[in-house]
Amino acid sequence: MRLYSxxxxxxxxxxxxxxxxxxxxxxxxxxxxxxEKETVSDLRTTNIFLRLxxxxxxxxxxxxxxxxxxxxxxxxxxxxxxGVTLMICAAICYAAAEFAVxxxxxxxxxxxxxxxxxxxxxxxxxxxxxxxxGGFFSSKPDAAQFLVPAAGAFFSLWIWRxxxxxYAFLAAMIFVVFLPHHWTSSPEAQHLVVAALYATxxxxxxxxxxxxxxxxxxxxxxxxxxxxxxxxxxxxxxxxSSLNLRAQWWDGTRAASEFARPFYWGTxxxxxxLPPIVLARSIRLKDRFIIAVGAIIAVLTFVCNKPYLGWQxxxxxxxxxxxxxxxxxxxxxxxxxxxxxxxxxxFTAARxxxxxxxxxxxxxxxxxxxxxTPTPQPSSPEFHFGGGQSGGGGASSDS
Amino acid sequence: MTILTRLGQWxxxxxxxxxxxxxxxxxxxxxxxxxxxxxxVLLYAGVLAFVAGLGWTVSTWSHQLGDVLVLTILxxxxxxxxxxxxxRAPAWSAAETPTPSPIFDYVLYLGSLVWSxxxxxxxxxxxxxxxxxxxxxxxxxILFFFLAYRFDNRFVLSLGLSSLAGWFGLTISHxxxxxxxxxxxxxxxxxxxxxxxxxxxxxxGLKPHFVGxxxxxxxxxxxxxxxxxxxxxxxxxxxxxxxLIACSASLAWGLTRRQFAFVAYAAVYGYxxxxxxxxxxxxxxxTLMSYFVVSGVAMLVVLVQIGRRFGRSA
Numbered sequence: 001m002r003l004y005s006x007x008x009x010x011x012x013x014x015x016x017x018x019x020x021x022x023x024x025x026x027x028x029x030x031x032x033x034x035x036e037k038e039t040v041s042d043l044r045t046t047n048i049f050l051r052l053x054x055x056x057x058x059x060x061x062x063x064x065x066x067x068x069x070x071x072x073x074x075x076x077x078x079x080x081x082x083g084v085t086l087m088i089c090a091a092i093c094y095a096a097a098e099f100a101v102x103x104x105x106x107x108x109x110x111x112x113x114x115x116x117x118x119x120x121x122x123x124x125x126x127x128x129x130x131x132x133x134g135g136f137f138s139s140k141p142d143a144a145q146f147l148v149p150a151a152g153a154f155f156s157l158w159i160w161r162x163x164x165x166x167y168a169f170l171a172a173m174i175f176v177v178f179l180p181h182h183w184t185s186s187p188e189a190q191h192l193v194v195a196a197l198y199a200t201x202x203x204x205x206x207x208x209x210x211x212x213x214x215x216x217x218x219x220x221x222x223x224x225x226x227x228x229x230x231x232x233x234x235x236x237x238x239x240x241s242s243l244n245l246r247a248q249w250w251d252g253t254r255a256a257s258e259f260a261r262p263f264y265w266g267t268x269x270x271x272x273x274l275p276p277i278v279l280a281r282s283i284r285l286k287d288r289f290i291i292a293v294g295a296i297i298a299v300l301t302f303v304c305n306k307p308y309l310g311w312q313x314x315x316x317x318x319x320x321x322x323x324x325x326x327x328x329x330x331x332x333x334x335x336x337x338x339x340x341x342x343x344x345x346x347f348t349a350a351r352x353x354x355x356x357x358x359x360x361x362x363x364x365x366x367x368x369x370x371x372x373t374p375t376p377q378p379s380s381p382e383f384h385f386g387g388g389q390s391g392g393g394g395a396s397s398d399s
Numbered sequence: 400m401t402i403l404t405r406l407g408q409w410x411x412x413x414x415x416x417x418x419x420x421x422x423x424x425x426x427x428x429x430x431x432x433x434x435x436x437x438x439x440v441l442l443y444a445g446v447l448a449f450v451a452g453l454g455w456t457v458s459t460w461s462h463q464l465g466d467v468l469v470l471t472i473l474x475x476x477x478x479x480x481x482x483x484x485x486x487r488a489p490a491w492s493a494a495e496t497p498t499p500s501p502i503f504d505y506v507l508y509l510g511s512l513v514w515s516x517x518x519x520x521x522x523x524x525x526x527x528x529x530x531x532x533x534x535x536x537x538x539x540x541i542l543f544f545f546l547a548y549r550f551d552n553r554f555v556l557s558l559g560l561s562s563l564a565g566w567f568g569l570t571i572s573h574x575x576x577x578x579x580x581x582x583x584x585x586x587x588x589x590x591x592x593x594x595x596x597x598x599x600x601x602x603x604g605l606k607p608h609f610v611g612x613x614x615x616x617x618x619x620x621x622x623x624x625x626x627x628x629x630x631x632x633x634x635x636x637x638x639x640x641x642x643l644i645a646c647s648a649s650l651a652w653g654l655t656r657r658q659f660a661f662v663a664y665a666a667v668y669g670y671x672x673x674x675x676x677x678x679x680x681x682x683x684x685x686t687l688m689s690y691f692v693v694s695g696v697a698m699l700v701v702l703v704q705i706g707r708r709f710g711r712s713a
Contacts, residue, residue: 007400014402017427026423027415034414046706049659053666054702061695068688109706111699214428215401286432295441315456322449326505329441332434333501343431349501352426352433360439361553364504365612367443368557371512 001161003101006216008043009164012107013216015039023354043107054110062093062118083130090122101163116159120171124152146182149175166223173198173231188263195235202228226289229278233297236267236274239304268308271301286346299325402427442505450512457520466524473517480510488550495608496551508554511543515562536566548606556609560616564589579627586624590617611658618661621645622668629672642672654709662705670698 018039022032046054066089070077074085097115106112127148156172159165180193205228209221234240238259259267275298282290302321306313336342336349351357403424410420425431453476461469484507487499498504518535521527528534543559546552567589568582597613600606625645628638646669653661674694681687 010400010402014405017402021423021426026419026426031415035409047659049663050702050706053663054699054706056667057670057695057698057702060691061699064688064691064695068685068692071684071688111703214403286429288432288434288437291434291437292440295437299444315459316452318448318452318455320452322445322447322452325441325445325448326502329438329445330502333438336434346429346431348431348433349435349438350433351435352431356433356436359436363440363443364553365557365615368508368554369561369616371447371508371554371558371561 002164003098003162004043004107004164008041008107010216011039011041012043012045015041020353020355042105044105044109045107046109051108051110051113055114056110058111058114059118062115066122079129079133083126083128086122086126087130088126090119090126093119093122097163112163113165116163116165116168117171120152120155120159120168123155124148124175127151143182146179149178149182153179160224164217164220166220169224170227173227188259191235191238191241191267195232198228198231198235202232222285222287222289226287226293229274229290230293230297233271233274233278233293233300236270237300237304238264238267239307240300271297271304271308275301283345283347438501442502443508446505446509446512450509450516453513454516457516461520461524469520470517473513473520477510477513477517480506480513484510484546484550491549493603493605495606498551503550504552504554507546507550507552511546511555511558514542515539533566536562540566547609551606553609553612556612560593560612563593564620579631583624583627586620590621590624593617614652615660618649618664622649622664626668626672626675629675635676639672639676642669646672654705657709659709666698666702670694 015036018027018032018035021027022029027035066086069089070082070085074081077085093115097112097119100106100109100112100115128145131147132142132145153172153175156168156175160168160172176197177194179197180190183193184190202225205221205225209218209225212218212221275294278290278297279294281287282294299321302324306317333349336344336347338344342348342350406415406420406424406427409415410417415423453473457464457469457473484503487503489496489499518539522532522535540559540562543555543562547556547559567585593613594617597610597617601610622642622645625638625642629635629642631638646665649661650665653659653663653665674690677690677694678687681690
């Protein structure tokens with residue numbers, strides 16, 4: 001099913017690890033040169049910046065080419081024929097993506113990714129126009145319109161499996177959110193369907209990934225599992241997935257009226273149960289993506305608790321959260337550092353990779369720019385907190 | 400063949416030592432797993448949440464709490480933060496220095512944010528420098544630059560650059576008419592100042608690893624300023640020429656230094672500028688679409704060639 005051979009992808013991963021290890025000083029330069037010769041892959045890769053720019057210009061070119069076709073050849077066509085044309089465009093884009101990989105051996109190169117992404121977009125818009133006349137967002141949607149997000153979800157999943165593009169899986173998850181809207185008007189059922197579909201996916205991924213311990217594809221399954229855990233949490237946390245979020249949070253009114261009481265309080269219990277489950281699994285698997293999701297949903301549970309219970313929010317709540325987070329970090333760091341060799345149960349707070357340092361350098365330079373710098377404003381004696389004066393200006397790349 | 404199998408083979412062939420094999424195999428099996436990055440992100444979130452709550456509380460309850468209590472609390476946090484940093488910091492060095500403790504950077508970050516908060520509060524309540532609020536920003540920027548260079552901290556360096564940009568922006572708002580052209584001149588002046596200072600400090604060997612932060616900020620501000628000139632209805636020719644020169648310089652820098660962010664800046668900002676020139680008088684959809692097809696494909700061809708020639712090893 002996958003376009004790339006396991007050997008090629010494993011070789012690329014090995015090559016990447018060798019580059020990291022020589023940078024860390026774990027391998028000598030002559031060793032690296034020797035081993036590098038054994039890890040030559042037939043796949044063509046590029047760096048992240050060129051990948052992003054190639055993606056952008058491929059989307060521009062493809063979008064403009066389709067636009068030109070409509071403007072020049074079928075300027076007064078019906079929606080149905082436009083839809084059919086777009087579905088043909090989707091097929092052409094997909095074929096081009098396959099060709100780019102099979103012939104040019106492109107791997108995470110931007111071009112084949114953009115073609116695959118365009119094919120999903122064209123397919124969904126084409127189906128919508130061809131079969132439903134573009135009435136997807138009308139107040140009385142056709143029940144059969146679920147076929148559009150369903151096709152989007154399936155095709156995205158296919159792209160994920162075939163090309164190994166992890167964000168295609170995220171796209172599939174987003175398409176799934178639109179499915180229950182066409183099946184039931186019950187908000188409870190809609191939340192449950194989304195959570196159940198994600199849970200099914202999670203069960204499947206958890207089963208498959210156990211066969212891929214420490215190989216090239218494990219990272220992809222790890223990310224996908226983390227996304228599914230996050231998706232399940234967001235589906236059951238009614239304070240985050242409810243539409244009148246702003247009113248609930250600021251006025252302290254809860255979403256209970258929208259939902260049946262047992263369902264509402266059941267989800268509240270689940271929001272407290274899920275973070276420890278996710279964190280326990282992440283620690284057992286030693287999985288960084290799932291650890292991150294576990295930490296995120298734990299913080300979200302604290303943040304959402306007051307709105308859930310309908311309690312008044314206080315201005316000092318973020319301070320308490322900040323103190324809690326800092327306290328937890330200091331405790332974990334000290335606890336790990338006191339273990340033999342700074343390690344406990346296979347975890348360490350020490351930096352083992354130069355990559356972590358680079359990420360923090362880039363992140364700190366970028367996040368520093370976006371940090372709030374309270375300043376008095378000229379037009380008013382009142383000052384405003386928040387809103388950096390210059391905005392983001394990219395990250396450092398000192399390497 | 401997984402990495403563990405390969406490592407086993409390399410050990411048997413004598414290409415790596417048994418010690419290297421043991422170490423690299425353990426790393427590949429995530430034994431141990433480092434949570435360094437995760438803990439740092441949580442610390443950052445903790446500091447930001449604390450300062451956001453502090454600012455919110457002060458702005459909401461300042462009348463009830465009273466100036467003395469507010470200023471005492473803010474000053475206590477500020478003094479404690481800076482005392483911690485100055486007492487724990489190693490002797491200053493012009494080269495990159497490791498942080499003395501894992502929470503050091505975040506304590507400094509907290510102190511810097513609380514400084515901004517307290518300054519804003521003082522001006523709001525007492526109008527000490529009434530009408531000269533931009534001086535606060537300049538003083539803050541200077542303090543942040545000092546702290547960034549003293550403690551080798553990129554967080555605070557970015558805060559300093561941000562405050563300096565704010566000072567330039569607020570200074571221009573003193574002008575009676577806020578015209579794009581004047582703002583643009585100040586943006587260019589900011590780029591010139593930051594660029595020259597960054598380059599001089601690097602040349603003198605003062606924290607040379609900061610130069611990437613300077614260059615990325617200068618490049619983005621410069622390109623935005625030049626593009627705003629290119630988008631003008633009249634007198635855009637010179638700005639367009641300047642944009643082309645900046646793109647060429649960014650491309651050359653990116654390729655020679657293997658910093659492909661600058662290649663990306665040149666490609667994207669350059670494309671936007673050139674497109675705006677070409678499409679200035681185009682109203683026909685066919686011409687518009689044809690332009691994007693041809694130019695998009697041309698950009699792809701050029702970028703693929705650049706990628707083949709330079710991009711793979713980065």
